[in-house]
Amino acid sequence: MKRDSADPVSAHGRPAATADGDRVSGLIADVFHTLVTQPTTLCNLDCAYCYLPDRKRQRLMTADVAAALAGSVAEQDSPYPVEVVWHCGEPLATPIGHMRSLLTAFEPLRRKGAITHGVQTNATLLNDAWCELLTEYGFHVGVSIDGPAACNAARVDWAGRPSHERIMRGVARLRDAGIPFTVICVVTPDTIGRAAELVRYFTDLGCASVGFNLEEQEGANAFRAPISVEQSEAFWRDLWRLRQAGARLPIRDLDRLCDWIGATRAGGVDQRPFDPIPTVSHDGDVVILSPELLGVRSPDYDFVIGNVRRQSIPAMLARAGRMRYVREFGQxxxxxxxxxxxYDFxxxxxxGNRYFETGSFTVSETAxxxxxxxALARAAIACLTQQAPERR
Ligand code: SF4
Known part of the structure; x- marks a missing residue:
């Protein structure tokens, strides 16, 4: 399941980027706000659209990798907390005692406010012990649910059995434990026309907000029918209209655009370079720019910028501009x-989308x-002006 980890606020003007050999200055930050980590490669589900290539095998992050990650955050010594997101597999498939041992390395940083923990989970393995751990370490919890049972049909276990009931049991445990949660919903070709039903469902679910990720062709998921621009625009238009009609559900994607418009009107939008989003495999390999590149092998690119057991992430980032994919992404x-x-929004x-769609990073516009x-912005304009959307 994909988080939308590249979550830029916005910027005025145009970046004056330079590639100085080692760094790609200006466009890509050399410090990180988000660190994505893989406590286990295993996922207990086999969603039809999943991009993870190695999710059937249990390989656990080792304590030395966790210690090296904590060391990298400490070395960066940024003035803001780094969100450590446990992801890239089903994090709760990690034996809970092992997870505690990984978290121990981060405790000095967490206690002084230098990090927060986040987890993106399918919720099927949640039990009281996990709820206690999530509370104890102050996790921000994101649950992956694609809607009511009929909309969740792409999410099955390795035996092909549906997962919705198990997800709902996990959500009930979160609610019982008083743990707030957000949702990521993958919208598939089968559910793209069901915006109103999804909004009703997530409103009743009691999540703090929902982010809608329109299914993409990436990683191990390259063979399903794509969603069209027209379908996408109609979906976003339905969401804007539901909001205009009084729907109260916080929707990440709509709120992001509203926040940007508000900040732009107030003249206070910060310019912020692209967060490199270091993503670290169970054995310490680091890729940047897109968590979906983790574990991907390519005849044309090497995505691994280093291994935290041998080098700190700040040291890797200082030289990341030497990597072909980083340079091309800058272009x-x-x-x-x-x-x-x-662009400003x-x-x-x-x-990852640039690569999986075209085999290259140099392309700018993607599906x-x-x-x-x-489509999100066009739909907003169409609703605000009450005009039929202009088709591309
Ligand atoms: S081309 Fe696509 S990725 Fe680039 S700024 Fe425009 S909308 Fe964003």
Whole structure:
């Protein structure tokens, strides 16, 4: 399950990026706000759209990798807390005692406010012991649910059995334990026309907010029918209209655009370079720019910028501009900035989508950005002006 980890606020103007050999300055930050970590490669589910290549095997992060990660955060010594997101597999498939041992390395940082923990889970393995751990360590919990049972059909276990009932049991445990949670809902070709039903469902579920990820073709998921721009625009339009009609559900994607408009009108939008989002495998390998690149092998690119057991992440980031995919992504961001009317809001979307759709990082516009950034903004304009949306 994918988080939307590249979550830029926005920027005025155009970045003056330079590639100075080692760094790609200006466009990609050399410090990180988000660190994605893989406590286990295993997932107990086998969702039809999953991009993770190695999710059937249990390989656990070792204590030395966790200690090296904590050391990298300490070395960065940033003035803001780093969110450590446990992800890339089903984190709760990690034996709970082992998870505690990994968390121990981060405790000095957490106690002084230098990190917060987040987890993206399918919730099927939640029990009282996990709820206690999540509370004890102050986790922000994200649950992956695609809607009511009929909308959740793509999410089955390895025996092909549906998972919805087990997810709902996990959600009930969170509620009983008083743990707030957000939701990520993958919208598939089967559910793209059911915006009103999804909004009703998530309103009743009691989540703090929902983010809608329109199904993408990436990683191990490259063979399902794609969602069209027209379908995407109609979906976002339905959501805007539901909100105009009084729907109270906080929706990440709509709120992000509203926040950007509000900040732009107030003249107070910060310019922020693209967060490198270091993503660390169970054995310490680090990729940047897109968690979906973890574990991907390519004849054309090496995605691993180093291993935390041998080098700190700040040291890796200082030299990341030497990597071909990082340089090419920098070029693509410049293309976005120079040519795209949506750039100030979008800030250039995910590197992984560029690669999985085209086999390269140099392309600027992708189906992902057309469906999730451009269609979202066009739908908002159409609703605000009460005009029929302009078709591309
Ligand atoms: S081309 Fe796509 S990714 Fe680039 S700024 Fe425009 S909408 Fe965003």
């Amino acid at each position: 693509a961001l410049r293309g976005c900035a120079d040519t795209c009317e949506f 979008c800030q250039g979307a995910q590197a 992902y950005c057309r469906n999730t950034r451009q």
